[in-house]
Amino acid sequence: MYHHDKHLKAYIDKLNKILSDYPGYQNLSLKEIIENLSSFPQNIRTDLRNNAGGVFNHKLYFDIINPKKTGKEPINITNAIIKQYKDFGEFVKIFKQQANEVFGSGYLFLTINKFNELQFVITANQNSVFELNLYPIMLIDLWEHAYYLDYQNRRSDYINNFVKIVNLEKVEERYVNYFNDK
Ligand SMILES: [Fe+2]
Incomplete structure (x- = not known):
């Protein structure tokens, strides 16, 4: 809050x-x-x-991370993840690795690139991936203010717990909107 x-x-x-x-x-x-x-x-x-x-x-x-769910299966984003990363576990592993590599204040984004592929990208400060011609569908805030109150310096615990509460329906919504808006 x-x-x-x-x-x-x-x-x-x-x-x-x-x-x-x-x-x-x-x-x-x-x-x-x-x-x-x-x-x-x-x-x-x-x-x-x-x-x-x-x-x-x-x-x-x-x-x-909005917990409200409709129960609708996030089929499109799930298929895109499996197509690109072979299985969901591998995708989560890469997400955690990349998030742990962010140095200083910044974000790890999951984006859609101009080839309609999923692409991870790390940005500094509050820079936006729109400036890189990438479309953001998910991200994790890795500024210290995002986790310090709850986790102090245990950033990897924050990352592990964040992954558990991502609402994939919301990521699906953004993924589908990207292709609908094209
Ligand atoms: Fe923040």
């Missing part, structure tokens, strides 16, 4: 403050802001990258 109510809220408040001086930009989506950073005034680009990224990344983070 601290992560959601304090950290995410701080990014939202800061982004709203930046955009309060630019009414013309207020109807843009977070994705549109991130993808078009170069069209914004130079003096607000860094703040926009950090805060629009911070809001987007956290919203995705909390969305994919």
Whole structure:
């Protein structure tokens, strides 16, 4: 709750403050802001990258650990994972390995690349994978603020437990939306 109510809220408040001086930009989506950073005034680009990224990344983070389930089998993402990583256990193993390799404040994302393949990517700070032309469908927040209160320095315990609560239905939703929106 601290992560959601304090950290995410701080990014939202800061982004709203930046955009309060630019009414013309207020109807843009977070994705549109991130993808078009170069069209914004130079003096607000860094703040926009950090805060629009911070809001987007956290919203995705909390969305994919939302415990509400419909019971609908996440068939498409499961098949894509098995096709690419041979079996689900291997996919989870790679996810944990990569997450443990993140150095400093950042994220591990699972994305869809331009070849419609699944691709892991590590980003620093609140940078967004939209800037890399990748579409995010899952991520883990590896900033210390994400786990320090509960786990202190035991980051791998946080990663192991995070994997257990990911709602694959949400990842499926994003996976399917990507292909529907194309
Ligand atoms: Fe965070």
